[in-house]
Amino acid sequence: xxxxxxxxxxxxxxxxxxxxxxxxxxxxxxxxxxxxxxxxxxxxxxxxxxxxxxxxxxxxxxxxxxxxxxxxxxxxxxxxxxxxxxxxxxxxxxxxxxxxxxxxxxxxxxxxxxxxxxxxxxx
Numbered sequence: 652x653x654x655x656x657x658x659x660x661x662x663x664x665x666x667x668x669x670x671x672x673x674x675x676x677x678x679x680x681x682x683x684x685x686x687x688x689x690x691x692x693x694x695x696x697x698x699x700x701x702x703x704x705x706x707x708x709x710x711x712x713x714x715x716x717x718x719x720x721x722x723x724x725x726x727x728x729x730x731x732x733x734x735x736x737x738x739x740x741x742x743x744x745x746x747x748x749x750x751x752x753x754x755x756x757x758x759x760x761x762x763x764x765x766x767x768x769x770x771x772x773x774x
Contacts, residue, residue, distance in 0.1 A: 676738075681696075683695050683696075710762060710763055711761055712760070712763060713758050713760065713761075714729075715756060716758075720755075721752050722736035722748045722752060725739055725751075725752070726738065726739060736748060738762050739751060739759065739761055739762070741762070742759075742761065742762040
């Protein structure tokens with residue numbers, strides 16, 4: 652049979668089935684429910700914890716930042732989707748993703764496909 656996508660992917664096309672698309676960094680985040688005093692339920696996304704970084708470098712490739720590069724351009728180059736810049740940000744210890752490329756010559760990690768395990772996560 653031709654490439655069959657997992658059952659869950661069919662739900663991505665249904666509005667409201669998943670609060671975030673599969674490509675979002677929040678796709679696997681837990682959704683919480685807060686009940687106000689009047690009984691109204693307010694849904695929210697719980698804190699997203701980053702996966703553990705691999706100190707051996709086996710889950711990432713090194714990239715030397717060139718002049719004029721941006722996280723979204725690197726995501727397009729490595730993943731084929733500029734919206735995946737957050738994967739590069741998650742693989743590097745920065746608070747602001749612009750720090751990744753603000754200095755030419757800086758070496759940053761580019762996560763390899765499947766490089767971030769699901770499950771155990773760091774705070």
